[in-house]
Amino acid sequence: xxxxxxxxxxxxxxxxxxxxxxxxxxxxxxxxxxxxxxxxxxxxxxxxxxxxxxxxxxxxxxxxxxxxxxxxxxxxxxxxxxxxxxxxxxxxxxxxxxxxxxxxxxxxxxxxxxxxxxxxxxxx
Amino acid sequence: xxxxxxxxxxxxxxxxxxxxxxxxxxxxxxxxxxxxxxxxxxxxxxxxxxxxxxxxxxxxxxxxxxxxxxxxxxxxxxxxxxxxxxxxxxxxxxxxxxxxxxxxxxxxxxxxxxxxxxxxxxxxxxxxxxxxxxxxxxxxxxxxxxxxxxxxxxxxxxxxxxxxxxxxxxxxxxxxxxxxxxxxxxxxxxxxxxxxxxxxxxxxxxxxxxxxxxxxxxxxxxxxxxxxxxxxxxxxxxxxxxxxxxxxxxxxxxxxxxxxxxxxxxxxxxxxxxxxxxxxxxxxxxxxxxxxxxxxxxxxxxxxxxxxxxxxxxxxxxxxxxxxxxxxxxxxxxxxxxx
Numbered sequence: 001x002x003x004x005x006x007x008x009x010x011x012x013x014x015x016x017x018x019x020x021x022x023x024x025x026x027x028x029x030x031x032x033x034x035x036x037x038x039x040x041x042x043x044x045x046x047x048x049x050x051x052x053x054x055x056x057x058x059x060x061x062x063x064x065x066x067x068x069x070x071x072x073x074x075x076x077x078x079x080x081x082x083x084x085x086x087x088x089x090x091x092x093x094x095x096x097x098x099x100x101x102x103x104x105x106x107x108x109x110x111x112x113x114x115x116x117x118x119x120x121x122x123x124x
Numbered sequence: 125x126x127x128x129x130x131x132x133x134x135x136x137x138x139x140x141x142x143x144x145x146x147x148x149x150x151x152x153x154x155x156x157x158x159x160x161x162x163x164x165x166x167x168x169x170x171x172x173x174x175x176x177x178x179x180x181x182x183x184x185x186x187x188x189x190x191x192x193x194x195x196x197x198x199x200x201x202x203x204x205x206x207x208x209x210x211x212x213x214x215x216x217x218x219x220x221x222x223x224x225x226x227x228x229x230x231x232x233x234x235x236x237x238x239x240x241x242x243x244x245x246x247x248x249x250x251x252x253x254x255x256x257x258x259x260x261x262x263x264x265x266x267x268x269x270x271x272x273x274x275x276x277x278x279x280x281x282x283x284x285x286x287x288x289x290x291x292x293x294x295x296x297x298x299x300x301x302x303x304x305x306x307x308x309x310x311x312x313x314x315x316x317x318x319x320x321x322x323x324x325x326x327x328x329x330x331x332x333x334x335x336x337x338x339x340x341x342x343x344x345x346x347x348x349x350x351x352x353x354x355x356x357x358x359x360x361x362x363x364x365x366x367x368x369x370x371x372x373x374x375x376x377x378x379x380x381x382x383x384x385x386x387x388x389x390x391x392x393x394x395x396x397x398x399x400x401x402x403x404x405x406x407x408x409x410x411x412x413x414x415x416x417x418x419x420x421x422x423x424x425x426x427x428x429x430x431x432x433x434x435x436x437x438x439x440x441x442x443x444x445x446x447x448x449x450x451x452x453x454x455x456x457x458x459x460x461x462x463x
Contacts, residue, residue, distance in 0.1 A: 001231075001232070001235050004235040004236075005231060005234065005235055007239055007240065008234050008235070008237055008239065008240050009240065010240055011234045011237060011240065012231065012234055015227060015230040015231055015233075015234050016227060016231075018227075018230065019223050019224075019226060019227035019230070022223050022226065023219065023220065023223040026219035026222070026223065027216060027219055027220075051240060052245070052247050053247065054240065054241055055241055055242070055243045055245075055248065056240075056241030056242075056243075057241075058243075060357065061255075061256060061267070061268035061269055062266055062267050062268065062355075062356065062357070063259075063260050063266045063267075063268065063427070064266075066260075068256060068257050068258075068259075068260055069256075069257070070248075070252065070253045070256050070257060071243070072256075073256050073268065075247055075248050075252045076252065076255055076256070076268045076269045076272055077247075077251065077252060077255070077272070078247070079269045080269055080272050080273045080277060083269075083273060083284075083361060084273075084280065084281075084284055086361070087284045087285075087287065087288055087361060088284070088287055090288070090291075091287050091288050091290070091291030092291065094291050094292070094294075094295050094454050095291055095294050095295060095298075097458065098294070098295040098298040098299050098457070098458075099298060101298070101299060101458070102298055102299070114200075117196075117199070117200060121196045124192070
């Protein structure tokens with residue numbers, strides 16, 4: 001299995017990065033760090049998609065000199081998907097950070113446990 | 125008056141606790157409570173009794189508040205010390221086990237994926253073939269990715285720009301600090317502004333000098349990338365991000381007063397509105413004329429020339445404007461809560 005993983009090095013790295021992001025998301029109590037973990041997961045997925053589209057020895061899909069053969073260019077579809085992913089990731093990172101700012105203004109802390117406790121105390 | 129009594133006291137745990145601490149005085153309290161509640165219903169209550177009861181209620185209310193505070197403090201202390209450690213350890217162990225298990229399964233999957241750079245991978249199917257072989261003659265764009273996202277999949281890109289616009293609106297709702305209706309600033313705004321003046325550079329000569337040289341170049345570069353989106357790597361999203369970087373640099377150097385001369389909420393609203401509605405109308409037109417296969421009536425031009433690709437260049441410009449405005453307003457809102 002290690003040999004196979006080494007041959008697919010880019011995808012292996014992407015999967016491990018995804019795991020790191022997921023672990024950060026689970027373990028960190030600081031909201032900003034959670035958002036960073038989510039962004040690391042995004043980045044891992046972009047790496048995975050981009051590596052899926054690559055074909056060794058071929059060029060980026062920009063037609064030069066009128067060559068329109070499939071064997072000349074790499075797969076353009078993952079590039080488009082990554083573009084969509086980046087835009088959505090930027091959008092939700094913005095919204096999450098804005099919500100974090102609001103939470104910080106109200107509770108003066110970024111620790112999610114303390115925020116939950118204080119919110120519970122407000123309800124009681 | 126009895127409404128003032130906190131729910132905290134009536135909870136079973138609080139009652140048990142009181143019973144433990146004070147013996148049977150809790151029962152006495154209950155009796156007093158009931159009596160006082162009964163007397164409320166009687167209409168003929170003298171002024172003095174009213175005042176007395178008021179004082180008693182206030183005292184009770186304060187006591188319950190203090191108790192609540194104590195309880196919360198103890199709970200927090202427990203959570204911060206032993207409880208947090210105990211639960212935290214279990215949670216960390218479970219989370220790590222879950223993450224490791226997930227990575228293991230994903231690695232197992234990756235080991236069976238097609239090899240990196242394999243030309244026969246199932247990802248490279250007939251869709252890819254069609255895009256590459258017919259893309260240039262059908263969309264007129266030399267950059268196949270641009271032709272793909274702004275012609276074949278243009279509807280998807282419209283959704284993307286809308287997501288970006290909605291995100292900007294949501295951040296605007298969450299973070300904007302408004303003035304009062306008569307134009308005077310609220311306390312929050314004054315605080316935010318003094319904070320901004322305190323932490324941000326003000327009239328920094330070096331920054332201003334370099335920005336005067338850099339901003340035009342950055343803006344030109346962004347415009348170049350947008351206009352060449354169908355000819356070279358780049359397009360609306362990357363070019364818009366570069367333009368917004370230039371605008372943010374300008375804002376950092378010269379402050380909100382000068383940047384406010386050319387960029388206000390009105391600019392944001394109108395630019396976003398015109399770009400998105402132009403995009404939607406253009407795509408609606410091209411769908412109406414038969415998006416795939418039928419002629420849409422827009423000349424495609426010579427592939428490789430700047431005026432080619434039909435609608436792709438105008439659509440790139442629209443997307444670039446939405447992106448640059450959104451990024452700029454994100455920055456302004458996070459920095460000061462307004463433009």
